Amino acid sequence: MSEPIIRTEHLSRTFGRIKAVDDLSLVVSEGIVFGFLGPNGAGKTTTIHLLLGLLEPTLGRATVMGFDTRTQANDIRARTGALLEFSGLYERMTAEDNLDLYGRIYRMPLSERKARIKELLTHLDLWDRRKEQVVKWSRGMKQKLAVARALFHHPKLIFLDEPTAGFDPVAAAALQTDLAALVAREGATVFLNTHNLTEAEKLCAQVGVIRNGRLLTVGSLDKLRIGKANPHVEITGRGFSEPILASLRGLPEVASVERQNDRLLIELRGEAEAAPLVSLIIRSGGEVEEVRRGESSLEDIFLTLMKENKNA
Amino acid sequence: MRDIGTMVWKEGRDTIFPGGRLGNLSSLVFIALLGIVFPLIDRVGWLAISVQMVLLNVLFPFYYILVYIGDSFAGEHERHTLETLLASRISDRAILWGKVIPTVGYIWGMTVISSLLSMVVVNLAQGQWPWTFYTPLSGWLIVLVACMLVCLLAASGGILVSLHSATTRQAQQILLLGSLGLFIVLYLVFRALPSQWFQGLSGSQIFLIAMLVTFVLDAILLAITMASFRRSHLIAG
Numbered sequence: 064m065s066e067p068i069i070r071t072e073h074l075s076r077t078f079g080r081i082k083a084v085d086d087l088s089l090v091v092s093e094g095i096v097f098g099f100l101g102p103n104g105a106g107k108t109t110t111i112h113l114l115l116g117l118l119e120p121t122l123g124r125a126t127v128m129g130f131d132t133r134t135q136a137n138d139i140r141a142r143t144g145a146l147l148e149f150s151g152l153y154e155r156m157t158a159e160d161n162l163d164l165y166g167r168i169y170r171m172p173l174s175e176r177k178a179r180i181k182e183l184l185t186h187l188d189l190w191d192r193r194k195e196q197v198v199k200w201s202r203g204m205k206q207k208l209a210v211a212r213a214l215f216h217h218p219k220l221i222f223l224d225e226p227t228a229g230f231d232p233v234a235a236a237a238l239q240t241d242l243a244a245l246v247a248r249e250g251a252t253v254f255l256n257t258h259n260l261t262e263a264e265k266l267c268a269q270v271g272v273i274r275n276g277r278l279l280t281v282g283s284l285d286k287l288r289i290g291k292a293n294p295h296v297e298i299t300g301r302g303f304s305e306p307i308l309a310s311l312r313g314l315p316e317v318a319s320v321e322r323q324n325d326r327l328l329i330e331l332r333g334e335a336e337a338a339p340l341v342s343l344i345i346r347s348g349g350e351v352e353e354v355r356r357g358e359s360s361l362e363d364i365f366l367t368l369m370k371e372n373k374n375a
Numbered sequence: 376m377r378d379i380g381t382m383v384w385k386e387g388r389d390t391i392f393p394g395g396r397l398g399n400l401s402s403l404v405f406i407a408l409l410g411i412v413f414p415l416i417d418r419v420g421w422l423a424i425s426v427q428m429v430l431l432n433v434l435f436p437f438y439y440i441l442v443y444i445g446d447s448f449a450g451e452h453e454r455h456t457l458e459t460l461l462a463s464r465i466s467d468r469a470i471l472w473g474k475v476i477p478t479v480g481y482i483w484g485m486t487v488i489s490s491l492l493s494m495v496v497v498n499l500a501q502g503q504w505p506w507t508f509y510t511p512l513s514g515w516l517i518v519l520v521a522c523m524l525v526c527l528l529a530a531s532g533g534i535l536v537s538l539h540s541a542t543t544r545q546a547q548q549i550l551l552l553g554s555l556g557l558f559i560v561l562y563l564v565f566r567a568l569p570s571q572w573f574q575g576l577s578g579s580q581i582f583l584i585a586m587l588v589t590f591v592l593d594a595i596l597l598a599i600t601m602a603s604f605r606r607s608h609l610i611a612g
Contacts, residue, residue: 078611112610115462116606117458117461117462117606117607117610118607118610118611119607137464137466140462140463140464141464145459145462145463146459147458147459147462148455148458149455149458149459150455150459151455151456151458151459151460152456153385153388153389153456154454155389155390156388156389160388164381164384164385164388165463167381167384168378168381168463168464168465169463169464170377222462
């Protein structure tokens with residue numbers, strides 16, 4: 064089996080008395096989009112800074128593409144691309160010059176830089192505006208350019224820190240689509256920091272969840288669904304009285320019942336069926352208009368983990 | 376060297392010629408003042424390397440750099456471009472020299488252009504033929520070297536302050552106050568030295584000693600700046 068592209072062992076970083084990253088042990092395989100999920104201030108950005116060798120760990124160690132982050136940070140930065148918390152574009156420079164700068168930094172020959180600029184800007188529908196200063200652009204366009212910059216020198220590994228943060232849903236979806244297409248075409252591994260669960264569900268093969276610097280869980284979405292959250296049924300109708308709710312809660316296959324106006328949200332244990340629940344409601348005088356059964360979303364898993372962690 | 380060249384190119388595109396145009400009208404004001412207005416006031420004395428000519432060619436570039444150099448790192452920090460640059464493969468040394476070289480080169484270059492322009496302006500204003508050049512020529516060259524040393528002093532000190540400042544405004548305030556402090560200290564030191572030390576020295580010799588002191592200060596400030604450049608401090612700060 065090949066060496067993982069990222070490996071951390073008990074990685075920790077403190078700022079004064081604050082533990083930004085706490086005993087993080089993580090393995091990320093090559094060729095996937097890895098989602099690193101967590102609320103604001105969870106330690107996601109600090110983790111990227113540690114992996115790029117921009118910060119030294121207080122304890123533990125990490126390797127990226129086999130290079131130690133403490134002693135071989137230059138080798139790591141030479142082989143990775145990064146779109147950090149802010150786009151990092153030089154706004155007084157043109158779009159073309161912004162890309163050309165990073166091509167020069169990564170010592171790409173002139174002909175290759177020119178071809179790559181055309182390729183990426185054409186792909187992102189920005190080619191006609193390449194001579195414009197970036198300061199005049201919309202936030203979405205700037206972020207697309209920043210994604211292109213991160214991919215410009217064909218890195219094997221790309222760090223993306225909340226690439227769609229603060230975007231409206233339409234702009235976020237558009238950027239996610241561009242991102243997915245580019246990453247698939249380039250064949251790069253992506254370490255994606257996000258608190259946008261839809262984004263993670265859409266893009267990521269594996270996710271890790273972090274809170275207060277500690278890794279709560281890691282794995283594929285399917286594995287997390289099995290391990291962390293139950294399937295649920297949503298029933299719409301009328302007459303969902305307290306006795307009906309109590310009867311449902313008494314059933315062994317029901318994990319929880321919640322009423323929201325004319326809807327019942329029922330969490331099931333294992334692979335329990337919905338039909339007996341519907342029968343019980345009707346027998347007890349309730350009226351059922353619609354029944355929807357759903358798998359747990361990443362949001363359900365995430366919220367379950369947050370609740371568990373808070374209780375712990 | 377190639378990386379330093381890249382950073383110099385970046386500074387040129389971002390600061391001096393953003394979007395392919397001269398981004399700062401103050402450059403034209405600089406040349407107009409040092410190349411036309413001041414020489415026309417001083418006339419022949421300017422070409423004879425008067426005290427005014429020396430002071431203006433040294434202090435004007437010095438303060439011009441102080442006004443702008445505070446932006447070098449603090450400004451990049453404020454505009455959120457520094458973090459991405461630090462996350463790239465570019466070396467610390469290239470980033471630092473990529474700030475020092477274009478700043479000193481640009482301002483010193485403008486001073487040389489102004490100096491040549493002022494020679495034309497004074498000759499035209501005097502209406503004399505044949506035209507005269509700076510006399511002595513060696514004096515003019517020494518003034519240009521002194522100007523470069525002083526530019527380097529302002530740039531290295533300015534970058535050091537900018538590295539440790541949270542905002543451009545903070546850096547500029549520290550630099551302006553610091554420069555005033557520097558002149559007060561120099562004045563007090565000069566007053567405190569025994570007068571007989573200077574009795575046997577000509578003005579040129581005193582000027583050369585001042586240049587030597589500036590050179591030593593440049594070396595010290597550059598060394599401190601290089602030593603205090605830490606990616607982790609810039610990221611965590």
